[in-house]
Amino acid sequence: MEPLFVDRLLLIADLFQRDMARAFDGTGLTTARVHLLWVLQHAGPSTQQTLAQLCDVTPRNITGLVDALEKSGHVRRTPHPTDRRAVLVELTEAATATMAQMQDEHAQLNETLLxxxxxxxxxxxxxxxxxxxxxxxxxxxxxxxPAPESAGAPSPRGDTA
Amino acid sequence: MEPLFVDRLLLIADLFQRDMARAFDGTGLTTARVHLLWVLQHAGPSTQQTLAQLCDVTPRNITGLVDALEKSGHVRRTPHPTDRRAVLVELTEAATATMAQMQDEHAQLNETLLxxxxxxxxxxxxxxxxxxxxxxxxxxxxxxxPAPESAGAPSPRGDTA
DNA sequence: TATTGTTATACTCTATAACTATA
DNA sequence: TATAGTTATAGAGTATAACAATA
Incomplete structure (x- = not known):
């Protein structure tokens, strides 16, 4: 019998996840890290607080992701020009190129699926x-x-691009 | 401007995930554990090896999930009738009821979205x-x-029901 | 010898809470 | 006092490898 409509959607969601995992495989990147790179590409150099809000995770979590991405050479921590408490996180040149290519592939996938x-x-x-x-x-x-708080964060993952 | 088609799909995938997480919140259940319960509901009492294949994770992972679900009273480990190495994992009565209700909600969501x-x-x-x-x-x-192995596992998550 | 499940170990993502340095 | 980032701690999901009991 025909699968339920929701099941088709769930299947697609799962396939997407697996396709992305496959694409990152071997690069040392993960979904969470790529998401952060993606946000950085769109937002430009940002403080970790900002990144935490954009990614909808805790600041502590950003520390860990930035640590990993710094070690792998994808991002760089720079002192904030005016606030000595804060740091600015920015993409390295290599990562900028990687992200550009990723965006290309993203557009390609869009065409393919359409x-x-x-x-x-x-x-x-x-x-x-x-x-x-x-x-x-x-x-x-x-x-x-029960207490919605009406945060209104702009959908953490599949957004923007 | 209009979002790309793929971005709409990604957004929906993310929303699904969040909706499920929300539904489980407070029950002590998680996506991975519910998935295992779901598989058990459809497959009936199964060995952990079988569950590992159906969930597309390692046997070691199943041990952990079953440990947690046993502690929370959702599943039960029974000795295998003929193979003394193996155990059969089965839903408890309470979990069977929970899963039936979950399937109802699933069907309801299907109607709502359609x-x-x-x-x-x-x-x-x-x-x-x-x-x-x-x-x-x-x-x-x-x-x-490069070496596909042609496993042919029947899509681990959004399948069956 | 092969299989079932487990222990041991490790990595990633995630969260809260306490603390440091600055504002 | 409030904010930015970190350390400390914890739990979940996942993996590989080694090992026990059984087939």
Whole structure:
């Protein structure tokens, strides 16, 4: 029998995850680290506090990720020009190139997947997914916690680019 | 500007994850543990080897998950009737009820999300996602590793139900 | 000899809480 | 006093390798 609609979505979510893991495999990068690089590419040099907010994780977590990425040569810690408590994290030249290439591949994947859909169906799929995303977002933010706090962080992972 | 198609999919994947995490919150359950329960519900009492294959993780990992689920009263270890090396893991009565309810909620979510899509678009969305899933699966399994091993495990997460 | 599950060890992501240096 | 980042500690998921008991 036909799989449920949600199961198709879950399957796609899982496949995405595996495809990304596969792409990073051997590079020493992980999903969390790439996400941080991705944020840095878009935000430019940032303090760890800022990165914590953008990634929606604790500052402590950022410390660990930056430690690892610094060791692997992807980012650099620079003293903040005016605030001696803070540091600025920035991409190295090598990582900048890596991220540019990653963005290319991202765009390529977009084309590839779009081309898998019958042209006549594309508009409907876009509309449908847009509606589903909106609905899900509503579910997650509404029933979130008894005290929602209305943080309004701009979706940590699949955003921007 | 419009987000890329892949970014919409990534966003949905992320929202799903957060919705599930939210649903488990406070129950002591996690994604990995629920996945194991899910597999158990469908497969019935199974050895840990079998579970490792079905979940696509190492046997060692299953030991840890079963330890946790046993402690929380969700599963039970039973001696294997014929093989004294092996144990059978089975759902407790309480967990069986929990899983039945979870399956209900799953079906409900399916209805909710489907109803968010314009009726005229539904068929196209199903076709489109089916094509995308097939394409992604191809990408993941093909370019997997130089030595693919052709394991053919039936998609570990969003499957079955 | 091969298989089942476990112990031992290790790495990553994540969180909270306490502390240091600055503001 | 408040903020930026760190240390300390902890728990979850995951992996490999070595080992016991059994087949």
């Amino acid at each position: 081309s898998a859909i019958a042209p006549a169906d594309r508009a409907a799929v876009e509309r449908g997914l847009s509606a589903v995303a909106a609905h899900l977002e509503h579910l997650v933010t509404t029933a979130a916690t | 109803s968010a899509i314009a009726p005229a678009d539904r068929a196209a969305v199903e076709r489109g996602l089916s094509a995308v899933a097939a394409h992604l699966e191809h990408l993941v399994t093909t370019a997997a590793t």
